[in-house]
Amino acid sequence: MEGHRVLIAPSVLSADFLRLGEELDSIATADAIHYDVMDGHFVPNVSFGLDIAKQVKGASELPLDVHLMVDNPDVAAPTYAQAGADMVTVHVEAARHIHRIVGQVHAAGAKAGAVINPGTPVSALEAILPELDMVLVMSVDPGFGGQSFIPTTLAKLRELKALAARLGCSPRVEVDGGISASNAREVVAAGADVLVAGSSVFKAADRAKAIADIRAQAALADAREA
Numbered sequence: 235m236e237g238h239r240v241l242i243a244p245s246v247l248s249a250d251f252l253r254l255g256e257e258l259d260s261i262a263t264a265d266a267i268h269y270d271v272m273d274g275h276f277v278p279n280v281s282f283g284l285d286i287a288k289q290v291k292g293a294s295e296l297p298l299d300v301h302l303m304v305d306n307p308d309v310a311a312p313t314y315a316q317a318g319a320d321m322v323t324v325h326v327e328a329a330r331h332i333h334r335i336v337g338q339v340h341a342a343g344a345k346a347g348a349v350i351n352p353g354t355p356v357s358a359l360e361a362i363l364p365e366l367d368m369v370l371v372m373s374v375d376p377g378f379g380g381q382s383f384i385p386t387t388l389a390k391l392r393e394l395k396a397l398a399a400r401l402g403c404s405p406r407v408e409v410d411g412g413i414s415a416s417n418a419r420e421v422v423a424a425g426a427d428v429l430v431a432g433s434s435v436f437k438a439a440d441r442a443k444a445i446a447d448i449r450a451q452a453a454l455a456d457a458r459e460a
């Protein structure tokens with residue numbers, strides 16, 4: 235997940251799990267695999283865990299971006315980093331000791347990120363922001379694919395950019411929930427540089443085209459930085 239262009243990270247939460255290998259092949263033109271871990275406590279849904287993460291990592295050349303929607307990320311985050319995740323993100327609403335988590339994820343050789351829910355202010359990131367490789371701004375309440383983008387996310391993205399500038403750091407900014415070609419341009423214009431897309435990619439018959447369409451819209455906004 236290097237470079238400055240906008241990255242597209244399809245969420246396998248919306249894939250056909252009975253054909254997971256073929257589903258991963260179908261998104262080979264993406265930049266990362268977004269892997270949503272849900273424990274049925276932090277969010278009202280259960281998805282998949284560590285063993286399937288290892289299989290996904292082994293079946294694709296793409297970086298594995300693990301989004302932990304779990305009550306106890308202090309235990310889970312280092313475990314996923316040690317299992318081969320390239321990026322591990324933890325919710326600030328759930329983390330007990332976030333500096334320790336970030337240190338342990340880095341020690342395992344992975345990048346570390348923090349996530350804020352739509353109802354959590356950007357200021358909740360201030361104490362940890364300089365240590366982070368990425369911030370994930372949720373644009374839906376987490377738990378399910380296929381929900382609608384919450385428009386107030388755009389103002390939070392601008393606020394996050396301003397906070398990072400004030401603190402002298404420049405983490406990647408990922409946005410997750412309700413992203414498609416129809417809103418990618420405005421989300422990137424507001425400050426996103428990694429776009430998670432679940433249903434808009436996996437519900438499309440032609441995944442490469444769906445990824446290319448989102449990328450093209452993102453590039454229209456990203457041209458400002460060229």
Ligand code: DX5
Pocket residue numbers: 245247248268270301374375376377378379380381410411412413430431432433434
């Ligand atoms: C939501 C997950 C998302 C989800 C996105 O809790 O964190 O990654 O899979 O799905 P779409 O793109 O369909 O909103």
Ligand code: ZN
Pocket residue numbers: 245268269270301410430
């Ligand atoms: Zn996610």
